[in-house]
Amino acid sequence: QVQLVESGGGLVQAGGSLRLSCAASGRTFSTYAAGWFRQAPGKGREFVGAISWSGESTYYVDSVKGRFTMSRDNARNTVYLQMNSLRHEDTAIYYCAAGPTFIATNVRSYDYWGQGTQVTVSS
Numbered sequence: 001q002v003q004l005v006e007s008g009g010g011l012v013q014a015g016g017s018l019r020l021s022c023a024a025s026g027r028t029f030s031t032y033a034a035g036w037f038r039q040a041p042g043k044g045r046e047f048v049g050a051i052s053w054s055g056e057s058t059y060y061v062d063s064v065k066g067r068f069t070m071s072r073d074n075a076r077n078t079v080y081l082q083m084n085s086l087r088h089e090d091t092a093i094y095y096c097a098a099g100p101t102f103i104a105t106n107v108r109s110y111d112y113w114g115q116g117t118q119v120t121v122s123s
Contacts, residue, residue, distance in 0.1 A: 002026035002112040004096045009117030012086055016121070020081040022096030022114060030074035033100045035110060036081045038092035038119075045095070050103040051079065059103050064090075088123040 008020040022034065035050040049060040051070040058070050067086075072079040079096060099111030 002029050002032070002098055004098060004112055004114035006094065006096045006114040006117040009094060009119045011120045011122065014086060014088055014121055014123050016086050017082070017084045018086065018119060020083065020094055020096075020117060020119070022079040022081075024077040024079070024098065026077075029077050029098060031101075032098040032112075033103050034070075034072060034079045034096065034098045035104065036070065036079075037095045037097060037107065038090075039095070039116075040092040043092075045107055046092075047105040047107070048094070049081065050105065052103055053101070057103060059105070061105075083119070086119075086121045088121050091119060091121045093118050 003025045005023045033052050036048040037045050038048050039045045049070045051058045055072045067084050069082045093116040095116045096114040097110035100109045
């Protein structure tokens with residue numbers, strides 16, 4: 001079993017930056033790809049980015065490419081999402097997820113989910 005806890009959300013002005021962290025428990029976390037998803041009010045859960053188990057490969061949705069960067073520290077069982085040049089439309093609850101062997105963009109590919117952290121970008 002893997003448990004995930006996100007942190008680092010908050011209120012930021014447009015153009016600002018935040019770094020989200022996802023701390024995992026469980027020895028197998030380092031063997032899974034991890035992903036970040038987000039859900040805005042009244043919308044479905046949207047894929048943001050994913051990182052391979054080794055951290056060598058990443059993949060992002062087009063709307064965040066060049067602005068968001070994922071990384072991971074398997075020694076600390078932590079995955080990060082650095083968000084720069086934030087826009088009002090990035091406002092959402094951000095969820096960390098883990099589970100697939102390889103990078104995946106589909107919600108159903110992930111077995112483990114955190115509770116989410118709110119990111120609010122004021123325009």
